[in-house]
Amino acid sequence: MFPTPIEKSSRAVQLSYQAFLPLALFLWLLPLIAVMIFSIKPDADFTSGNYWGWPSSFEAINNYHKVFFESAMPRYLFNSVLITVPTVIGTVALASMTGFALGVYKFKGNLLIFFMFIAGNFVPFQILMVPVRDLTLDLGLYNTKTGLVLFHIAFQTGFATLFMRNFIRALPFPLIEAARVEGVAEWRIFWYVVLPLMKPALAAMAVLIFTFIWNDYFWAVVLTQGPESQPVTAGITSFNAQYRAAYHLMSAGSIVAALPPVAMFFLMQKHFIAGLTLGAVK
Amino acid sequence: MTMSPAVSTDPASAKRSWYKRNEIALTPWLFLAPGVLFFLFYVIMPIYQSFGLSLYDWNGLGDVRTNGEYVGLENYNKLFGLNGERADRNFQTSLWNNLKWLILYLLAIPGGLFIALFLNQTVRGIRLYKSLFFFPFVISQVVVGLVFSWFYLPNEGLLNTMIGWFGFDSVNILGDPTLATYGIIAAGLWPQTAYCMILYLTGLNAVDPEQVEAARLDGAKGWKMLWYVIIPQLKPATFIAFVVTIIGALRSFDLVSIMTGGGPFGSTRVLSYYVFEKSLSERGLQYGYAAAVAVVLFLIMLVFISYFLWSMYQDEKGARG
Numbered sequence: 001m002f003p004t005p006i007e008k009s010s011r012a013v014q015l016s017y018q019a020f021l022p023l024a025l026f027l028w029l030l031p032l033i034a035v036m037i038f039s040i041k042p043d044a045d046f047t048s049g050n051y052w053g054w055p056s057s058f059e060a061i062n063n064y065h066k067v068f069f070e071s072a073m074p075r076y077l078f079n080s081v082l083i084t085v086p087t088v089i090g091t092v093a094l095a096s097m098t099g100f101a102l103g104v105y106k107f108k109g110n111l112l113i114f115f116m117f118i119a120g121n122f123v124p125f126q127i128l129m130v131p132v133r134d135l136t137l138d139l140g141l142y143n144t145k146t147g148l149v150l151f152h153i154a155f156q157t158g159f160a161t162l163f164m165r166n167f168i169r170a171l172p173f174p175l176i177e178a179a180r181v182e183g184v185a186e187w188r189i190f191w192y193v194v195l196p197l198m199k200p201a202l203a204a205m206a207v208l209i210f211t212f213i214w215n216d217y218f219w220a221v222v223l224t225q226g227p228e229s230q231p232v233t234a235g236i237t238s239f240n241a242q243y244r245a246a247y248h249l250m251s252a253g254s255i256v257a258a259l260p261p262v263a264m265f266f267l268m269q270k271h272f273i274a275g276l277t278l279g280a281v282k
Numbered sequence: 283m284t285m286s287p288a289v290s291t292d293p294a295s296a297k298r299s300w301y302k303r304n305e306i307a308l309t310p311w312l313f314l315a316p317g318v319l320f321f322l323f324y325v326i327m328p329i330y331q332s333f334g335l336s337l338y339d340w341n342g343l344g345d346v347r348t349n350g351e352y353v354g355l356e357n358y359n360k361l362f363g364l365n366g367e368r369a370d371r372n373f374q375t376s377l378w379n380n381l382k383w384l385i386l387y388l389l390a391i392p393g394g395l396f397i398a399l400f401l402n403q404t405v406r407g408i409r410l411y412k413s414l415f416f417f418p419f420v421i422s423q424v425v426v427g428l429v430f431s432w433f434y435l436p437n438e439g440l441l442n443t444m445i446g447w448f449g450f451d452s453v454n455i456l457g458d459p460t461l462a463t464y465g466i467i468a469a470g471l472w473p474q475t476a477y478c479m480i481l482y483l484t485g486l487n488a489v490d491p492e493q494v495e496a497a498r499l500d501g502a503k504g505w506k507m508l509w510y511v512i513i514p515q516l517k518p519a520t521f522i523a524f525v526v527t528i529i530g531a532l533r534s535f536d537l538v539s540i541m542t543g544g545g546p547f548g549s550t551r552v553l554s555y556y557v558f559e560k561s562l563s564e565r566g567l568q569y570g571y572a573a574a575v576a577v578v579l580f581l582i583m584l585v586f587i588s589y590f591l592w593s594m595y596q597d598e599k600g601a602r603g
Contacts, residue, residue, distance in 0.1 A: 098317035101310035131328035154324030215422030
């Protein structure tokens with residue numbers, strides 16, 4: 001293990017390490033803690049210039065109540081759910097199939113198609129922006145959640161294929177061969193042999209894509225406008241325009257907008273990290 | 283016992299057996315079809331279309347072929363100041379800022395390694411610490427941008443309040459053309475360092491303890507141990523950290539858009555933001571010109587993508603051989 005385990009050093013070093021940990025964490029998260037403090041302060045503190053002193057009263061419930069019941073925030077949050085969940089399902093479905101095809105079969109063009117997915121996944125969004133917007137307009141899907149979902153599924157399939165294919169590659173191949181010898185049809189091998197083994201990869205993919213799509217801002221701005229279809233990342237800017245300079249409300253709004261992926265991360269931490277390392281770092 | 287005919291004469295079974303005979307060759311294509319078609323339609327085709335668009339002068343209304351005017355390489359001439367055109371200053375600023383992003387963003391890699399080494403211990407509650415250090419990456423860039431713009435505020439912001447404790451005057455980071463880009467990059471480094479940290483933490487788990495012990499017996503420690511024994515073993519993590527950091531640096535749209543909107547005086551523009559500004563914003567509507575900027579950004583990215591694919595190809599060959 002590197003660096004040397006702290007248990008092997010003197011008591012003083014151990015104690016100072018344990019004392020320094022929370023301090024380091026506090027400094028690291030300082031900008032975020034600042035926002036949390038803002039979100040529980042009353043309006044009066046901002047007008048009187050008491051930005052960082054002790055809050056004159058604790059208004060957490062009031063501030064968050066306003067966000068949830070007196071703004072378009074719930075609408076945006078709901079839109080985000082309706083955009084994110086179908087994207088996750090669609091991407092995982094498509095990518096488990098492409099990953100299976102590229103991971104199990106040897107055929108001409110296999111590596112070429114695989115590299116097309118990887119390369120496409122890395123391109124700057126802006127080179128797709130105008131054509132995808134026109135495409136969406138032509139399909140009559142501009143400013144709809146469906147338009148956003150369809151594009152997200154297509155784009156995320158690139159990244160998800162990379163991950164799924166590498167995962168399937170690492171599965172024991174004799175298992176598939178044994179099934180073939182038994183005369184099991186190929187699609188049944190996919191459904192009954194490979195898919196059950198892919199559960200950890202499916203979970204990792206699902207959490208990761210959930211986070212990516214929930215946090216997407218660019219495509220939300222390019223393909224939607226207005227509260228009927230915009231997700232929360234884009235909605236927060238209109239929310240902030242509505243409450244300009246009301247820092248307590250804007251802070252509460254941002255925290256609400258950031259929360260779902262955070263919750264997802266804490267619930268599914270192991271899978272999340274497996275996904276982030278692209279399965280390459282064991 | 284029934285006799286089976288040597289050759290099947292039943293057309294249905296002949297058809298089925300054709301599929302059966304070619305099952306292994308056909309299945310991958312059937313499985314690939316939906317994903318590949320979708321990807322071609324929404325990702326690959328638009329790339330070609332953007333290349334085409336960049337040769338037109340078009341305000342985005344109607345169809346480019348009827349409403350646009352074909353101008354050849356004119357848009358590129360304007361960008362680079364070729365052929366008697368004056369070079370686009372905004373484009374130059376964006377390009378220059380992208381370079382700053384690329385170089386400074388790489389600090390996330392040593393930064394992430396440093397935090398990972400700091401946290402790679404087995405004290406009580408360390409798992410929770412690791413998760414909380416990773417926290418910034420899970421938050422959307424929009425919220426990161428907002429959090430940092432409030433953190434930087436000249437009067438209300440915590441940063442300037444703290445600077446004040448040490449007796450310095452407050453600085454309006456995002457309002458100062460020379461500082462603003464660095465302020466945004468610092469905000470971007472926050473989640474990116476967290477990402478690199480998690481890559482290295484996972485990598486450090488896989489470091490071979492026997493090699494570390496052997497090196498220790500040979501008297502290696504501290505920096506020497508890190509440089510000659512640990513870092514070589516972290517190569518896969520470093521590669522991925524490098525890939526995601528480069529891509530992240532060139533994709534820096536959200537933070538610029540949220541924190542400054544390209545200002546003050548256009549000093550924080552980057553290529554990705556400039557494309558958006560030139561087309562979809564009210565100051566824009568020059569779709570062909572914006573497409574030309576996007577093509578330049580794409581070509582820069584292509585250099586890196588080719589390198590990534592090349593090293594992945596080397597790995598593939600190694601895995602097969």
